[in-house]
Amino acid sequence: xxxxxAALMVGAGLAAAPMLVQTAAANESLDTSAATPVDLSTLxxxxxxxxxxxxxxxxxxxxSTGPRxxxxxxxxxxxxxxxxxxxxxxxxxxxxxxPGPMMVAHEGDYVELTLRNPATNMMQHNxxxxxxxxxxxxxxxxxxxxxxxxxxxxxATRAGVFTYHCAxxxxxxxxxxxxxxxxxxxxxxxxGLKDQFGQPVAYDRVAYIGENDxxxxxxxxxxxxxxxxxxxxxxxxxxxxxRLIPTHVVFNGRVGALTGDNALTAxxxxxxxxxxxxxxxDTRPHLIGGHGDLVWEQGKFHNPPAVDLETWFxxxxxxxxxxxxxxxxxxxxxxxxxxxxxVNLGATAHIKVEGExxxxxxxxxxxxxxxxxx
Ligand SMILES: [Cu+2]
Numbered sequence: 001x002x003x004x005x006a007a008l009m010v011g012a013g014l015a016a017a018p019m020l021v022q023t024a025a026a027n028e029s030l031d032t033s034a035a036t037p038v039d040l041s042t043l044x045x046x047x048x049x050x051x052x053x054x055x056x057x058x059x060x061x062x063x064s065t066g067p068r069x070x071x072x073x074x075x076x077x078x079x080x081x082x083x084x085x086x087x088x089x090x091x092x093x094x095x096x097x098x099p100g101p102m103m104v105a106h107e108g109d110y111v112e113l114t115l116r117n118p119a120t121n122m123m124q125h126n127x128x129x130x131x132x133x134x135x136x137x138x139x140x141x142x143x144x145x146x147x148x149x150x151x152x153x154x155x156a157t158r159a160g161v162f163t164y165h166c167a168x169x170x171x172x173x174x175x176x177x178x179x180x181x182x183x184x185x186x187x188x189x190x191x192g193l194k195d196q197f198g199q200p201v202a203y204d205r206v207a208y209i210g211e212n213d214x215x216x217x218x219x220x221x222x223x224x225x226x227x228x229x230x231x232x233x234x235x236x237x238x239x240x241x242x243r244l245i246p247t248h249v250v251f252n253g254r255v256g257a258l259t260g261d262n263a264l265t266a267x268x269x270x271x272x273x274x275x276x277x278x279x280x281x282d283t284r285p286h287l288i289g290g291h292g293d294l295v296w297e298q299g300k301f302h303n304p305p306a307v308d309l310e311t312w313f314x315x316x317x318x319x320x321x322x323x324x325x326x327x328x329x330x331x332x333x334x335x336x337x338x339x340x341x342x343v344n345l346g347a348t349a350h351i352k353v354e355g356e357x358x359x360x361x362x363x364x365x366x367x368x369x370x371x372x373x374x
Contacts, residue, residue, distance in 0.1 A: 045070075054264060076118070100182060115142055162187065162318075183210065195294055249341040251348065263349070287322075288334075296321045297320050298315075299320040305323075330353060334350070
């Protein structure tokens, strides 16, 4: 059952942008009940509890078994979050985090997601997996009202990191996405990742970065507006969204989510797989003082990775992956190399790396000191 407020909001959104309604029909549900049943009863099942980003649930890089049904459960959470010292967002989230949690499975597995929309929410939601085939990525089979749940199973036929996001129809689609509803699923080849020569490579840890562009309305005095609930935030937010200039561009939900005390950590010699999701807007990650040793810029693991990249490109609506082995200790910044977005709007993460300095790779031959002009 749609709550009265949610019904009002859907109606208000549709009325505000009639052209979008004609072209984006993701709110039309699909009846697949007449399809021939498949029997997967002999497949083993494994259930993963999702981790909060930037962390990822424990998983095998090389599959030790044949295909399995890999089970996940996510709750949709509508809540206000603070996104900078001076701004709050009426957020919509998968499982309470921005980005939504990363799910990991292997090519040939079946992903089975239980998606729940608690009765305390106001909005209809669903999920569109870019990794899945048919039914608008599952969006047409998963539209749920507050108080409902749904279970979607899809076969992971393509390997890579893929964006998933909410797509409940019409102008609700961009609004839910820029309110926080996106994340990444990683489908690994069964025999793991390969370098540019086809040789196996492994990572020691995953750093899962979700980048978001936020559009927070301002009051007449220039301060950011705060709203009682997600529904109340919609009309003003739509106005800011449609001007296409974000007020915030951040990693993992807020300015400073991955800096200072929240910085990522690594050791010299460790290989970190940076997975970067941006569901709405192009971006260009760069690791200051490091590189992308192997970069699946488009995020798809059956394409040979590019090597030695300085900056890579993530298309809006996709996830990409970059593997880097840290060679020097110290503080690294992982940024969106639109430096205005990185420094002034928030799209910066820090990695604190421990280990021994290598003077062969870099040496301060002379510390800064005054010099005599000649
Ligand atoms: Cu949604």
